[in-house]
Amino acid sequence: MLIAHSPDADDIFMYYAIKFGWVGMKDVSFDNIALDIETLNEATLKGKYDIAAISFALYPHVREEYAPLRTAVSFGEGYGPKLIKPKGAKLKKNFKVALSGKYTTNAMLFRIAYPHARITYMNFLDIEEAVKSGKVDAGVLIHESILTYADELEVEREIWDVWQELSGGGLPLPLGGMAIRRSLPLNKAIEYEKTLTKAVDVARGHKDRLSKMLIERDLVRVDAPTLDKYLELYANDDSISLSELQYKAIDKLYELGFRHGFYDTLVKIEDYLIPTQYESLRNS
Template sequence: MSIYTIAHSPDADDIFMFYAIKFGWISSKEIKFKNIALDIETLNEKAIESFFDITAISFALYPYIKDEYALLKTAVSFGKGYGPKLIKKRGKRLKKSFKVALSGKFTTNAMLFKIAYPNAKIIYMNFLKIEEAILKDKVDAGVLIHESILDFDNSLEVEKELWDVWLELAKKELPLPLGGMAIR
């Protein structure tokens, strides 16, 4: 019997996609799946090591792993009219070299952020800790992803939608490629 690891983020849509595998609803005598949920930057780093058989990745990472992994045609994430958001405390003015929290250096949001704010001082942390880091003044701002873009503290506000950075680069309204699944 072959055992394949499927690694994805703990984000609700990823969990939903792999629910049947996680709870053993898919059975085969030849194949068994091992389901693993990790934050996207850990998944990206593990993909660089070719660690998992099937893994979620940020599309910004794909050029670095294209010789080891192929993209799957399903289980992709695109934003249209929305996406990661740069947030800060309400009314705060950001300096040119402000300190920002990002969810990982190989993420699509990091790629777009670095294009828009080349002088910012970047600190990488788990995406679940970014809002708290802003609230506790550990950073001046942070880029929120996943469900956190929908429900953040009222004392925070959006400085920039990374969707707008994407529109400026694309020069037309194309879907923002965020992430997908890759297979070795």
């Protein structure tokens, strides 16, 4: 079974309990591929992978073909992507901005908040340099770059603050999760979700050991202190399994997207989950 995820540290961390053999599934061999998040979003639109990391904002577009997993989720709580610019720069109403992809959560929220901005999409790894070089006036940083951007740049606005204003406050910011193909046998899909949930749980329980192994093998792009800080942001105990508050946050995101014309229908995330009750019914 191939699992597609992004190359950022939280996805690597949440998957590698499987890669290192700490968690497994009988008669199933797991492999992985790391691709930038918008590449994964577009691949999921085309139905390329059975299990893939996606932006939460993408999910309503693939709801008929994929189910959201309850695990390996990343939310912001008082933090998130950052709109950055050169220090001292004044942004015009129609400033040119680099975003990490059309279907990312930060892009949807940005487009709602800044309808007059001129948008260009690029790989998230190239955004900081595009701002520094003047190719764009500003850019939205994601993943580890929110902690490591250059001193000559400054934050114009936090996407967390955009989210608070648009959502009314009181909810974490839904950023990314995992999706699984609906055409897989249901009993297998349930087992895949359980295995991935256990992997995230085990990773959290052995955070220090796993983090050390990832750094020693050059599997992450940051040093040990930055990795530790980053994992507490995006691969924390709230990443193991979706909570009621997180469900509410995702539904609010989809309500905003529907209201602003990004979706053709109003989606409630819990309506599309894998029906785990099938397992008990099957064994009754």
